Amino acid sequence: MDSQFAPQQDVDNMVDSDNVTINGFMFCARHGLELCNKCPTDNRGANNMIVEDGLHEKLSEEEYNTKWQGDDREPFSVAHQWTRVSNGKPACMEHKEVGCKECFDWGEKLYRGIHGHRKQRQSRLHKKDKHPHDESQKEKVMH
Numbered sequence: 001m002d003s004q005f006a007p008q009q010d011v012d013n014m015v016d017s018d019n020v021t022i023n024g025f026m027f028c029a030r031h032g033l034e035l036c037n038k039c040p041t042d043n044r045g046a047n048n049m050i051v052e053d054g055l056h057e058k059l060s061e062e063e064y065n066t067k068w069q070g071d072d073r074e075p076f077s078v079a080h081q082w083t084r085v086s087n088g089k090p091a092c093m094e095h096k097e098v099g100c101k102e103c104f105d106w107g108e109k110l111y112r113g114i115h116g117h118r119k120q121r122q123s124r125l126h127k128k129d130k131h132p133h134d135e136s137q138k139e140k141v142m143h
């Protein structure tokens, strides 16, 4: 139609009748699922192609080979996390931002899923250290 007026369409963030694409990752438009048995669709293979190079760079060879599950990884869901904004683009529910880097940074989410457990465990330990009374109580119990 008016294709001349939109030579640089943002194909990484768009909605059509079957799919919603957010930051290059495709989900079924009806359920917001990457892997959906109802539609049915499995977008993991296509979506992985976008992030796999970046993951390979960030992760060590061992992590990439042993922990990256590729097309069998846990699928993402954007159900109830996206909405169509006035220009017809899909945006995140929380910030109403198209291609939101906070909500839809797929490469970072996958990277954290593989590599990010250590940080969480450390912060939990720090919280425990902040209770000096617990230790004295423990000593009394032990005596």
Ligand SMILES: [Zn+2]
Residues within 6 Å of the ligand: 028, 029, 030, 031, 032, 033, 036, 037, 038, 039
């Ligand atoms: Zn579906």
Ligand SMILES: [Zn+2]
Residues within 6 Å of the ligand: 092, 093, 094, 095, 096, 097, 100, 101, 102, 103, 104
């Ligand atoms: Zn957001």
